[in-house]
Amino acid sequence: MLAQIREITLMNLRNLPSRLGSSSVxxxxxxxxxxxxxxxxxxxxxxxxxxxxxxxxxxxIVLRGGSGGELSSGISQEAVNIVAQMEGIVAASGELYTIxxxxxxxxxxxANLVVRGVEQSAFxxxxxxxxxxxxxxxxxxxxxxVGRRAREEFAGIDLGATVRFRDSDWTIVGVFEADGDATxxxxxxxxxxVQSAFRRGGGVSTMRVQLSAPSVIETIAQRIAxxxxxxxxxxxxxxxxxxxxxxxxxxxxxxxYLVGVxxxxxxxxxxxxxxxxxxxxxxxxxxxLRAIGFGATPVLISVMIEALLLAVVGGLLGAVLSxxxxxxxxxxxxxxxxFSQVGFDFAVTPKLMTQGLTWAVSLGFIGGLFPAxxxxxxxxxxxxxxx
Amino acid sequence: MNFLSLIWAGLFRxxxxxxxxxxxxxxxxxxxxxxxSITNAFSAGVDVAGxxxxxxxxxxxxxxxxxxxHLNQIRAVPGVAMVTHYSWxxxxxxxxxxxxxxxxxxxxxxxxxxPELRIDPAQLEKFAATRTGAVxxxxxxxxxxxxxxxxxxxxxxxxPKKDGTRMWEFDLVGVYQASTAGTSRNAFLLNYDYFDEARxxxxxxxxxxxxxxxxxxxxxxxxxxxxxxxxxxxxxxxTATEAEVARQFANQIGDIGLMMGGILAAxxxxxILLTGNTMAxxxxxxxxxxxxxxxLGFSDVLVALLVLGEAVLLCVAGGAVGLGIAAxxxxxxxxxxxxxxxxxxxxWETIAMxxxxxxxxxxxxxxxxxxxxxxxxxxxALRER
Numbered sequence: 001m002l003a004q005i006r007e008i009t010l011m012n013l014r015n016l017p018s019r020l021g022s023s024s025v026x027x028x029x030x031x032x033x034x035x036x037x038x039x040x041x042x043x044x045x046x047x048x049x050x051x052x053x054x055x056x057x058x059x060x061i062v063l064r065g066g067s068g069g070e071l072s073s074g075i076s077q078e079a080v081n082i083v084a085q086m087e088g089i090v091a092a093s094g095e096l097y098t099i100x101x102x103x104x105x106x107x108x109x110x111a112n113l114v115v116r117g118v119e120q121s122a123f124x125x126x127x128x129x130x131x132x133x134x135x136x137x138x139x140x141x142x143x144x145x146v147g148r149r150a151r152e153e154f155a156g157i158d159l160g161a162t163v164r165f166r167d168s169d170w171t172i173v174g175v176f177e178a179d180g181d182a183t184x185x186x187x188x189x190x191x192x193x194v195q196s197a198f199r200r201g202g203g204v205s206t207m208r209v210q211l212s213a214p215s216v217i218e219t220i221a222q223r224i225a226x227x228x229x230x231x232x233x234x235x236x237x238x239x240x241x242x243x244x245x246x247x248x249x250x251x252x253x254x255x256x257y258l259v260g261v262x263x264x265x266x267x268x269x270x271x272x273x274x275x276x277x278x279x280x281x282x283x284x285x286x287x288x289l290r291a292i293g294f295g296a297t298p299v300l301i302s303v304m305i306e307a308l309l310l311a312v313v314g315g316l317l318g319a320v321l322s323x324x325x326x327x328x329x330x331x332x333x334x335x336x337x338x339f340s341q342v343g344f345d346f347a348v349t350p351k352l353m354t355q356g357l358t359w360a361v362s363l364g365f366i367g368g369l370f371p372a373x374x375x376x377x378x379x380x381x382x383x384x385x386x387x
Numbered sequence: 388m389n390f391l392s393l394i395w396a397g398l399f400r401x402x403x404x405x406x407x408x409x410x411x412x413x414x415x416x417x418x419x420x421x422x423x424s425i426t427n428a429f430s431a432g433v434d435v436a437g438x439x440x441x442x443x444x445x446x447x448x449x450x451x452x453x454x455x456x457h458l459n460q461i462r463a464v465p466g467v468a469m470v471t472h473y474s475w476x477x478x479x480x481x482x483x484x485x486x487x488x489x490x491x492x493x494x495x496x497x498x499x500x501x502p503e504l505r506i507d508p509a510q511l512e513k514f515a516a517t518r519t520g521a522v523x524x525x526x527x528x529x530x531x532x533x534x535x536x537x538x539x540x541x542x543x544x545x546x547p548k549k550d551g552t553r554m555w556e557f558d559l560v561g562v563y564q565a566s567t568a569g570t571s572r573n574a575f576l577l578n579y580d581y582f583d584e585a586r587x588x589x590x591x592x593x594x595x596x597x598x599x600x601x602x603x604x605x606x607x608x609x610x611x612x613x614x615x616x617x618x619x620x621x622x623x624x625x626t627a628t629e630a631e632v633a634r635q636f637a638n639q640i641g642d643i644g645l646m647m648g649g650i651l652a653a654x655x656x657x658x659i660l661l662t663g664n665t666m667a668x669x670x671x672x673x674x675x676x677x678x679x680x681x682x683l684g685f686s687d688v689l690v691a692l693l694v695l696g697e698a699v700l701l702c703v704a705g706g707a708v709g710l711g712i713a714a715x716x717x718x719x720x721x722x723x724x725x726x727x728x729x730x731x732x733x734x735w736e737t738i739a740m741x742x743x744x745x746x747x748x749x750x751x752x753x754x755x756x757x758x759x760x761x762x763x764x765x766x767x768a769l770r771e772r
Binding site for chain 2: 021028029032043064069071072098100104109110165166167198201231259263266267272274277281331333334339341
């Protein structure tokens with residue numbers, strides 16, 4: 001029986017080139033489904049990865065009570081000092097978070113760029129941040145360092161350029177990287193200069209703190225809650241950025257599956273069509289095989305193998321296409337959690353590609369099964385007559 | 388046998404194939420209907436924005452705010468018919484996911500500048516007279532089951548009160564009918580005077596001004612004139628039409644919207660390509676049949692038309708059903724994506740455009756086989772059998 005399957009399958013595959021046009025329908029159709037599904041999911045994965053990699057397990061953010069993001073938060077200098085002294089906090093950085101309108105490279109319209117005013121301890125709290133070109137800003141000067149992604153997405157903030165924000169002109173003196181995380185979509189400057197140039201009163205927006213261990217956050221939260229002078233909340237970065245990424249990535253993911261399913265239905269119809277005609281044009285052939293003693297099962301299996309093979313080729317093509325076109329491609333969007341632009345890379349992960357291939361195989365299975373069943377059910381005598 | 392029934396017979400020649408082809412066309416046009424509506428939704432804010440209204444924003448960032456003293460200076464600019472302002476309150480009602488915009492405004496002026504928002508004059512009067520008063524769009528009130536007279540608690544995230552507490556409580560004194568679902572102007576409105584007096588900091592500041600111009604044709608000139616007034620002051624402005632501001636905001640979502648539109652377009656064309664290929668192949672297999680028709684005395688043109696008619700009929704039928712399903716699904720989808728894509732709606736233009744594409748598709752797919760059929764020499768074709 002195995003020998004029979006092999007013989008028929010090889011025969012089918014040998015005359016595949018003569019059916020190239022119709023067979024390519026399966027390949028192209030399934031490649032389309034897989035490419036679209038994988039690409040859309042890669043967008044969601046990339047967005048989540050950019051935000052989540054910003055978070056370190058032993059780092060936390062302190063915001064004003066009730067505030068949902070850095071933009072709406074505000075902390076007095078006095079409160080900053082109290083928190084910085086707390087046990088379990090290794091390093092603390094008070095930061096001013098503000099937004100400037102800067103034109104995007106892609107369409108020239110202005111979009112929200114984060115300008116973060118920091119003190120030196122900000123670099124201590126975030127060891128992943130590295131200056132890759134130029135130098136760091138000098139305290140007291142209107143100098144900016146720009147994130148790698150911010151520079152890619154926004155126009156006019158290249159190294160050495162001068163850019164006008166509210167009350168002053170700023171010179172870009174450096175470019176930084178931070179392992180591809182969301183910080184790279186920001187520009188940084190000296191906190192005191194930002195404070196006066198953006199006319200922000202005393203105090204800061206938020207605090208970043210380095211904890212001695214991830215677990216101490218509970219104790220600190222308790223201490224903050226018990227201190228009548230403080231109206232603050234402390235959240236782990238993982239929690240904070242996880243929240244931000246959840247909404248948009250859920251939307252993109254469900255959109256991806258919706259389109260994927262609709263397309264998959266279309267591709268199954270195309271595959272069924274092709275396999276039916278593949279079986280139909282070979283009715284006489286199949287009947288001849290049956291007449292000379294080949295069993296029904298080998299015929300069925302061989303048709304299935306052909307369909308699955310085409311599906312796998314399509315699936316691989318789609319996954320590779322998605323990888324070649326989209327993997328690493330940088331796009332940016334408005335992060336509703338921060339009211340600012342965040343850039344991220346499409347992440348076509350092996351997991352997504354495997355998922356795409358699974359879809360391809362399932363589609364090939366459905367597309368091949370019914371035509372294969374028909375091939376075996378034809379009465380030999382009728383089939384031999386060729387009608 | 389007349390012409391149509393011949394086409395009909397042709398379509399039922401291979402039932403399975405016709406059914407499958409029809410189904411994939413249906414899928415393609417279902418997708419088309421949804422895709423067009425998504426792209427429409429991304430530009431929805433742009434369409435509903437008024438043409439005779441300008442928005443005066445802070446020049447460097449929307450978060451900077453402007454002093455309320457700008458109001459009189461803007462009013463004095465020639466061509467300005469009316470001016471009012473709004474601010475961004477932020478805040479959370481019960482849970483963060485219950486998001487809706489909340490604007491502190493001057494009640495009477497706001498409804499004068501936005502005449503398309505309809506409110507009972509008595510309720511508007513009450514709103515203006517009640518310090519802690521608020522009015523909500525009817526849709527929003529229905530969503531949360533608010534009734535006039537209810538107290539609506541909002542926890543501030545940007546604006547604490549003077550005493551340091553964060554809980555604001557507003558008295559719902561009216562509801563208004565919003566013009567179109569999904570515009571950013573469908574906000575929960577509260578009294579600016581009360582807001583400004585009770586907040587901890589930021590007194591005398593507003594978010595943006597909204598201007599109605601006397602002559603929409605001169606909107607651009609008026610916008611420039613307003614910006615000139617504040618040039619080189621400590622609070623410079625950037626004035627644009629509401630449509631431009633909406634487009635700008637839509638652009639912020641930017642890449643993702645664009646990407647989804649692009650991906651869906653690619654999907655549509657893939658399916659169309661596949662279907663076209665299948666149909667063309669079906670015709671090739673039927674060449675001998677067409678030769679028989681010619682032998683029976685059908686003219687070349689008639690046979691070509693027969694083939695073309697079959698292709699067009701199949702595409703249009705599939706297109707109509709697919710678009711029909713999209714229209715049926717529309718309200719459900721709109722409900723599901725309300726939070727993200729408030730402008731989602733299947734409009735007649737989309738349906739009309741889809742049907743046009745279906746006809747064109749039929750013509751394109753049918754063209755090659757039709758020409759082949761016309762040129763067919765009976766003897767050659769019959770010999771192939």
